[in-house]
Amino acid sequence: MLQSEISDILKEFNLKVTPIRTTVLNVLVHSDVALSHADITDKIGDESVDKVTLYRTLNTFNEKGLIHKVATEDRNWLYAIMLKSNKIPVSEHDHAHFICNSCEKIFCFPVSQHTQSGIASIKEGFKVLEQEIRLHGICPACQ
Amino acid sequence: MLQSEISDILKEFNLKVTPIRTTVLNVLVHSDVALSHADITDKIGDESVDKVTLYRTLNTFNEKGLIHKVATEDRNWLYAIMLKSNKIPVSEHDHAHFICNSCEKIFCFPVSQHTQSGIASIKEGFKVLEQEIRLHGICPACQ
């Protein structure tokens, strides 16, 4: 993905293009798993990013619907973007998270409409607006 | 539920019967929603329970499979028991959690085998062992 495409995504979401935002979005776009604050800091490497600024960047991205947060089993947050084929991030959260029991990586998957509708009518009186399927198991790399 | 039944459940799970464990289990058994550490402290009321002891009690219950933990959106834990008709708690975690956007209560539901198997084959190479369906919406009381 080109640098200009990263800037375009930021503009698309009405965010000012700053070095930190560009760097962070770049990291998220190129990861196939959800990343923690610490993961992102590590990936950025030497060019030290302020801890608070990174949290604020991630929260801004989340609020704008550019990325989404996933809670881990040990009360931390992981952050992930999901790009559609047209390079515009999806903002809905109707998809599955696979959590590997071995390496603890979290992967995002879209969920078929058929499966979704099967879940939507869980119980009378409860109005379902959004859903997340969390799967625990072993990822391909850990088998 | 009788006091002797509470003791029986503790014995069933190889746990010594102590006043705190009896009290906490009693609270959990009688709640239709998942409860936080603070909720449980409040429900117990005057008879002050030590904060650390309560955390340890809940973690022990969780490790033994007597209850399960559910992560909230604001990185806290809620705790819930699910009793089968025979009064023995289920230990599997293959069920749904409904999170009310309004009152933020979390409800537990069993999930039909049909829906479960539909989800199980999410993607080639990922071996699914356990699943949690998280639904967000409006509960009956908040509509």
Added chain:
DNA sequence: CACTATTTGCAACTTAGTTGCAATGGAGAT
């Protein structure tokens, strides 16, 4: 370039949950 609203950096803070350790007490053995 100059202006302004937004973003960044640093230090201090918050708070759910944990750890260490000494005192207490449940439950099986005698």
Added chain:
DNA sequence: ATCTCCATTGCAACTAAGTTGCAAATAGTG
């Protein structure tokens, strides 16, 4: 009933992810 031992409890100190306040820097607009 009393003894004994190991699990459980209580208290204080600690941990660490994430937040808040505020002054300094900077993107974007003209």
